[in-house]
Amino acid sequence: MSKNDVILPKDFPELKNDTFLRAARGEEPEHVPVWCMRQAGRYLPEFREIRAKKDFFDTCRSPEDCCELTLQPLRRFPFDASIIFSDILVIPQAMGMDVQMLTGKGPTFTDPLKEPEDLQRLKANVDVNKELDYVFKAITLTRHKIEGKVPLIGFTGAPWTLMSYMIEGGGSTTHSKAKRWLYRHPESSHMLLKMLTDVIVEYLLGQVAAGAQALQVFESHAGILGPVEFKEFSLPYLRDIARRVKDRLKEKGQDVPMIVFAKDAHYALEELSASHYEVVGLDWTIDPRSARERTGGKVSLQGNMDPCALYAPKELISDIVKKMLEGFGTRGYIANLGHGLYPDMDPENVAAFVDAVHQHSKLAVKQA
Numbered sequence: 001m002s003k004n005d006v007i008l009p010k011d012f013p014e015l016k017n018d019t020f021l022r023a024a025r026g027e028e029p030e031h032v033p034v035w036c037m038r039q040a041g042r043y044l045p046e047f048r049e050i051r052a053k054k055d056f057f058d059t060c061r062s063p064e065d066c067c068e069l070t071l072q073p074l075r076r077f078p079f080d081a082s083i084i085f086s087d088i089l090v091i092p093q094a095m096g097m098d099v100q101m102l103t104g105k106g107p108t109f110t111d112p113l114k115e116p117e118d119l120q121r122l123k124a125n126v127d128v129n130k131e132l133d134y135v136f137k138a139i140t141l142t143r144h145k146i147e148g149k150v151p152l153i154g155f156t157g158a159p160w161t162l163m164s165y166m167i168e169g170g171g172s173t174t175h176s177k178a179k180r181w182l183y184r185h186p187e188s189s190h191m192l193l194k195m196l197t198d199v200i201v202e203y204l205l206g207q208v209a210a211g212a213q214a215l216q217v218f219e220s221h222a223g224i225l226g227p228v229e230f231k232e233f234s235l236p237y238l239r240d241i242a243r244r245v246k247d248r249l250k251e252k253g254q255d256v257p258m259i260v261f262a263k264d265a266h267y268a269l270e271e272l273s274a275s276h277y278e279v280v281g282l283d284w285t286i287d288p289r290s291a292r293e294r295t296g297g298k299v300s301l302q303g304n305m306d307p308c309a310l311y312a313p314k315e316l317i318s319d320i321v322k323k324m325l326e327g328f329g330t331r332g333y334i335a336n337l338g339h340g341l342y343p344d345m346d347p348e349n350v351a352a353f354v355d356a357v358h359q360h361s362k363l364a365v366k367q368a
């Protein structure tokens with residue numbers, strides 16, 4: 001395939017490993033599927049090599065680079081799913097905000113939202129096919145180049161997480177600027193959350209049309225909200241996104257599993273399991289057995305090994321994985337970390353994690 005060929009979202013290679021999709025739908029495949037959040041990342045020397053040549057968001061805007069970075073971890077590890085290389089902050093960019101990725105500092109907005117009047121600066125009707133076309137192209141190209149090895153997951157940031165970045169202007173420990181809006185400007189907060197929800201719905205539908213076989217919604221900043229604020233400012237939008245995406249896909253006779261990952265939102269597990277998502281992603285602060293009890297078999301679960309357990313010796317990783325599998329069981333379960341991989345992690349220990357999931361779960365499924 002030459003670089004100038006038009007790559008269309010059709011005639012994709014046949015999927016050879018559907019363990020992830022079956023587990024997402026509540027089945028028990030022959031082994032528990034496993035992937036890692038941030039599996040394309042700086043812990044891989046081949047990732048650092050590509051990233052060293054280009055600015056972060058320029059990399060995100062290059063379908064060829066996104067495809068290569070998405071495929072890199074699959075060449076090393078027998079993951080059962082892949083996630084498209086991109087970032088959640090492409091949405092604020094599409095709405096007209098300038099965001100840079102600064103080395104050592106992380107995402108940085110040039111001109112964050114300060115007061116409700118600033119909402120007027122945002123583009124209200126974002127044409128995702130124009131503004132985020134580069135993500136759709138990356139998905140289509142990657143789905144072809146993955147050759148049906150594993151499914152490709154598309155993703156988005158959830159409204160509250162994106163809103164907090166747009167107001168804080170970058171990372172924050174207290175998120176107090178963004179939370180100030182919730183308490184002081186609740187109406188404008190809802191207006192912004194609604195605007196984001198509308199863009200996110202179109203963005204996710206565009207990703208499916210481009211070839212995404214599952215969708216994950218990252219509410220990374222759920223934990224900074226308490227249960228009352230979560231119920232008012234996060235949950236209704238998470239629900240709305242799943243319902244609208246599913247309804248629109250249904251009209252076309254399509255259906256893709258959706259995963260919600262609301263980090264540190266253990267207080268809302270019951271509500272999350274009744275929010276129209278097939279899969280609820282968990283961070284490591286939740287005990288697997290109690291997560292199963294509280295979600296009452298309504299959803300599949302994904303997670304949740306402490307990423308820092310990858311600093312342990314390989315034998316200990318294997319023991320930790322075995323206990324995690326015993327807690328979750330092997331039906332309707334997708335193994336993952338409780339959050340992303342860190343740049344200083346050893347790829348060999350990632351391999352040990354993946355192997356441990358496959359080996360222990362194969363035995364458990366056979367013995368059942």
Ligand SMILES: Cc1c2[nH]c(c1CCC(=O)O)Cc1[nH]c(c(CCC(=O)O)c1C)Cc1[nH]c(c(CCC(=O)O)c1C)Cc1[nH]c(c(C)c1CCC(=O)O)C2
Pocket residue numbers: 036037038039040041042051056083084085086087088089101104105106107155171218220340
């Ligand atoms: C909050 C958030 C962001 N981005 C994302 C989230 C939600 C998940 C989470 O809670 O971590 C989502 C994301 N970002 C990235 C992916 C790609 C797919 C994958 O997981 O492999 C995904 C799914 C690439 C990336 N996005 C980023 C990197 C690392 C920076 C680099 O490559 O230079 C990668 C691989 C940068 C990024 N982008 C963001 C942050 C906080 C950072 C880290 C900044 C830093 O540590 O310096 C915003």
